[in-house]
Amino acid sequence: MLSIIQAAGWPIWPLVACSILALALIIERFVSLKTNKIAPPKLLDEALTVSRTAVPTPDVVTQLEQNSALGEVLASGFRALNSNPRCSEADLRATMEGTGRAVAHRLERYLTALATIASAAPLLGLLGTVIGMIEIFGSQSPAGGATGGNPAQLAHGISVALYNTAFGLIVAIPSLIFWRYFRARVDAYLLALELASERFVRHLNSLRK
Numbered sequence: 001m002l003s004i005i006q007a008a009g010w011p012i013w014p015l016v017a018c019s020i021l022a023l024a025l026i027i028e029r030f031v032s033l034k035t036n037k038i039a040p041p042k043l044l045d046e047a048l049t050v051s052r053t054a055v056p057t058p059d060v061v062t063q064l065e066q067n068s069a070l071g072e073v074l075a076s077g078f079r080a081l082n083s084n085p086r087c088s089e090a091d092l093r094a095t096m097e098g099t100g101r102a103v104a105h106r107l108e109r110y111l112t113a114l115a116t117i118a119s120a121a122p123l124l125g126l127l128g129t130v131i132g133m134i135e136i137f138g139s140q141s142p143a144g145g146a147t148g149g150n151p152a153q154l155a156h157g158i159s160v161a162l163y164n165t166a167f168g169l170i171v172a173i174p175s176l177i178f179w180r181y182f183r184a185r186v187d188a189y190l191l192a193l194e195l196a197s198e199r200f201v202r203h204l205n206s207l208r209k
Contacts (some may be wrong), residue, residue, distance in 0.1 A: 011128030011160065015121060015167050022117045022175045024066060025110045029182050030183050038107065038189045039070040041151055044196045055081045055207060069103045069189070073197055089205050096197050103193065104117035109185045125168015132161025158195050 035041070050056050057065075057077055065075035076099035080092055108151060135157030 121172035128164020129161045
């Protein structure tokens with residue numbers, strides 16, 4: 001691998017940096033976007049059961065808030081009722097929507113960076129290709145004949161061009177695939193949070209009555 005990097009020349013180093021960054025972002029997103037950290041399947045039912053007759057105590061609300069992203073959204077509704085038991089349904093929705101937007105922003109973190117790498121890696125590979133082509137033409141004789149050129153420099157220019165093109169695609173393709181995967185996963189989570197919040201608002205509205 002090191003010999004390939006050396007043969008590709010200095011233009012490949014930005015691609016190496018992009019590949020390391022992309023790998024780190026992919027691992028981080030896999031860890032952060034686990035279902036039990038975002039929307040545990042039974043959490044909404046548990047919150048509805050606990051608050052069947054009244055709003056739970058602040059300690060229970062704090063535990064719910066620390067449970068997951070969904071718990072954070074549900075806890076914001078409980079806190080709104082604790083602070084103002086007579087608050088309107090519109091106020092409840094506004095409070096939970098504000099928390100939901102903060103959660104959504106957190107779920108989408110680093111996706112833009114991963115998409116940027118997927119878009120920039122082929123361009124960086126193309127840059128390396130252009131630099132390799134420049135070296136190829138630079139190895140030719142002033143008269144344009146190949147026989148008067150430097151074979152070593154010619155071979156080096158070809159390796160720079162091909163290696164950078166290939167490495168740019170190697171970095172870009174997985175980055176694009178994982179970006180689309182994480183994008184779809186975040187969208188599914190946001191839909192689940194929205195549906196759970198809608199059901200929870202109706203439940204809290206019944207508690208106020």
